[in-house]
Amino acid sequence: MPGDKSISHRAFLFGGLASGTTRVTGLLEGEDVLATGRAMIAMGALIRKEGQTFVVDGVGNGCLLEPEEPLDFGNAGTGARLTMGLVGAYHFGSTFVGDASLSKRPMGRVLDPLREMGVQVVARSKDRLPLSIHGPKATAPIEYRVPMASAQVKSAVLFAGLNTPGVTTVIEPVMTRDHTEKMLEGFGANIEVETKPDGSRHIHLQGQGELRGLSDFQVPGDPSSAAFPIVAGLVVPGSDVTIENVLMNPTRIGLIETLREMGGSIEILDARTEGGEDVADLRIRHSELTSVEVTAERAPSMIDEYPVLAVAAAFAKGRTVMRGLDELRVKESDRLSAVAAGLAANNVRHEEGADWLVVEGDPEGRGYGGGSVVTHLDHRIAMSFLVLGLASGKPVTIDDGRMIATSFPEFEDLMKGLGGMIEPIREEA
Numbered sequence: 001m002p003g004d005k006s007i008s009h010r011a012f013l014f015g016g017l018a019s020g021t022t023r024v025t026g027l028l029e030g031e032d033v034l035a036t037g038r039a040m041i042a043m044g045a046l047i048r049k050e051g052q053t054f055v056v057d058g059v060g061n062g063c064l065l066e067p068e069e070p071l072d073f074g075n076a077g078t079g080a081r082l083t084m085g086l087v088g089a090y091h092f093g094s095t096f097v098g099d100a101s102l103s104k105r106p107m108g109r110v111l112d113p114l115r116e117m118g119v120q121v122v123a124r125s126k127d128r129l130p131l132s133i134h135g136p137k138a139t140a141p142i143e144y145r146v147p148m149a150s151a152q153v154k155s156a157v158l159f160a161g162l163n164t165p166g167v168t169t170v171i172e173p174v175m176t177r178d179h180t181e182k183m184l185e186g187f188g189a190n191i192e193v194e195t196k197p198d199g200s201r202h203i204h205l206q207g208q209g210e211l212r213g214l215s216d217f218q219v220p221g222d223p224s225s226a227a228f229p230i231v232a233g234l235v236v237p238g239s240d241v242t243i244e245n246v247l248m249n250p251t252r253i254g255l256i257e258t259l260r261e262m263g264g265s266i267e268i269l270d271a272r273t274e275g276g277e278d279v280a281d282l283r284i285r286h287s288e289l290t291s292v293e294v295t296a297e298r299a300p301s302m303i304d305e306y307p308v309l310a311v312a313a314a315f316a317k318g319r320t321v322m323r324g325l326d327e328l329r330v331k332e333s334d335r336l337s338a339v340a341a342g343l344a345a346n347n348v349r350h351e352e353g354a355d356w357l358v359v360e361g362d363p364e365g366r367g368y369g370g371g372s373v374v375t376h377l378d379h380r381i382a383m384s385f386l387v388l389g390l391a392s393g394k395p396v397t398i399d400d401g402r403m404i405a406t407s408f409p410e411f412e413d414l415m416k417g418l419g420g421m422i423e424p425i426r427e428e429a
């Protein structure tokens with residue numbers, strides 16, 4: 001599996017900021033993560049590759065350099081938002097640009113807390129890219145309650161807190177992926193996490209402390225990428241697939257839990273801890289799936305996996321109901337409507353609501369396929385519908401597969417290696 005995308009972004013950010021050298025293995029070499037690496041280089045970090053290891057020489061906390069050119073984050077929401085937090089606490093200017101998809105996504109969710117800390121923002125319209133930010137002489141520490149379930153917002157405020165005097169506190173009402181907190185601790189930051197009786201988490205970070213590079217940082221395989229061969233293995237008759245080295249952090253395994261509840265045969269082999277994270281190998285066998293109701297509480301632990309869950313649901317007996325999907329509307333595409341449109345184009349019965357989706361499955365799927373899916377520059381829409389095509393009666397076509405390289409550059413080869421028929425139709429130059 002390619003390295004986890006969330007952890008890979010953070011490996012460049014923390015490694016580039018720490019003093020000393022961080023050696024990272026297993027990093028995802030996808031376009032999104034590489035954009036974050038380039039941004040850190042533009043601000044003074046040195047990054048080189050030795051064999052399979054990325055060697056990152058950091059600048060030291062508080063010592064980033066002003067970037068001379070706009071920082072281009074391409075398709076990468078995580079990279080752009082976390083870096084905005086990071087540079088917001090520096091008394092210099094930086095400009096953020098991105099592709100057509102990223103330029104439509106809301107940035108106000110990270111800019112609002114940064115403004116509270118004293119950061120100036122100049123955006124052409126409604127806090128969308130392209131935009132420029134400039135930090136004050138010293139940012140003011142804040143206590144910030146994250147208004148939506150978002151690890152990116154939580155992390156952006158914590159990154160800003162790193163170069164802010166005093167204690168920055170982030171309160172998250174529901175737990176989201178905890179990679180930033182874990183890595184802050186690993187890199188030596190002074191951080192304390194309290195879980196309150198109501199389940200909310202209060203994260204306190206003492207600013208301006210030293211971060212130290214890590215001599216051996218390993219990025220485990222990405223469960224959000226593993227989701228595609230997992231669902232393919234469950235829905236394609238005759239499959240028996242083993243996927244090695246998958247991150248099993250409890251904040252990331254909602255899809256695996258849901259598919260097991262649907263009757264999916266997913267065996268957890270050799271569960272172990274590596275570099276402070278739970279990791280396992282997974283054996284997946286073709287299964288008869290049954291519909292389930294997926295509650296809104298599960299959304300944060302599988303937020304990027306709903307498009308491919310919808311594909312699994314298409315082959316499950318009964319009506320699968322998924323609730324609490326409002327955040328899907330602000331991803332690389334409006335994923336809720338992109339999924340609904342892709343299902344409609346390929347004869348899968350479904351209903352779309354403001355923040356819910358119902359998929360009515362057909363385990364045989366003979367009538368499925370034949371449609372063309374509009375991906376809207378969204379890698380997960382592209383990969384999900386290619387998986388639908390693997391088990392459908394007729395082929396499924398996607399309009400553009402190039403974005404797959406943002407998170408899973410090996411996708412086509414890996415799926416073909418498993419026996420999947422994926423044919424690129426490339427236009428002659």
Ligand SMILES: O=C(O)C1=C[C@@H](OP(=O)(O)O)[C@@H](O)[C@H](O)C1
Nearest residue numbers: 006078149150151152153303304
């Ligand atoms: O923090 C992260 O690495 C991510 C958080 C999630 O976004 P939100 O914070 O917007 O939920 C997720 O969708 C994204 O792919 C990666």
Ligand SMILES: C=C(OP(=O)(O)O)C(=O)O
Nearest residue numbers: 075076077078079304331
């Ligand atoms: C939402 C995603 O990424 P990002 O927000 O980093 O663009 C994703 O990878 O599914």
